[in-house]
Amino acid sequence: MTIAPTITTPRLRLRGHALADFPPLCALFASARAAYMGGAIPAKESYRWIAAEVGSWVLRGFGSWGVERTSDDAFMGQIGINQPLEFPEPELGWVLLEAFEGHGYAAEGAQAALDWWWDASDSDTLVSYIHPDNARSIALASRLGAQRDPDAPLPDGEDGSETVVYRHRRPQ
């Protein structure tokens, strides 16, 4: 059974999701901060979505990680590479609890996930689906080197009013 590999960066640890991740993550997804992630989602729904992103490691060989700060083991949020059936290709996503924003943690974790992907897969590309009004996420995607790809197919059922595609490419 494939499980999430643990990845350590200077300040972060990406590791498989644990049960203790669910209360803070489900609270986040139920809050106004989830406006760019499909809206406030009831805990019952977000449990299932997160569990499916863990099961994705078995089905796809990639999925989501819980993110911890190595200095104090604080749970900070989630980074994942996922491709549910609605997605035409694998997608890198990130979400941090509000208390951990503004320190470059998301960039550090997302870069680690990207590096893992270039190492673990044969693919030369990865996308991030971002709400067009989510300026912080767009800035982060750009900082990671991704470029807007207006020709990329969108997830089934989504249109340009809710999703723009930023494309990451394997470094040459």
Next chain:
Amino acid sequence: MTVRATDRLTLRPIAATDMDDLMPFHLSDRGHWRGAGPDAGAGWAWRLCAIPLGHKQIHGFGNFIGRTAAGEAVTSVGAFCPANWPEREQGWSTLTDTTEAANTVINHDRDELGWDTLVSYIDPANARSFALAEHLGATRDTTAPRPDAGDLVYRHFGAAA
């Protein structure tokens, strides 16, 4: 870990290879009882396969697939306890036959894992499912907390905490 292998039935933790049997079930009329059905869409049916695979990693227990000696999948049965569930719940997806597998897994949970109690949450409109619960020896628990107010709670063994 194989919980049981007889001439009739082998039970193993669900794996990626069981998708081929479970996806069509979720998209069938009977998938309705597990939160899917013909109108649910392949994306949601895929998630319903991924969720128990993730649950097993998160909780350390979960669903088993029951197969005949010929390899035919007859049921998916096992315990589920998402973050908002009041207690561990035994569920089943009957492809063709659940009784023997459910009995085996319930006994395994009690005798091998040492669990104190186990319930099933059943939609009152799902007559076949609560008939099976009763056939398995479960009794109605009218006072136990439940995820949805309309669910029936059947307790297989032990008493509410």
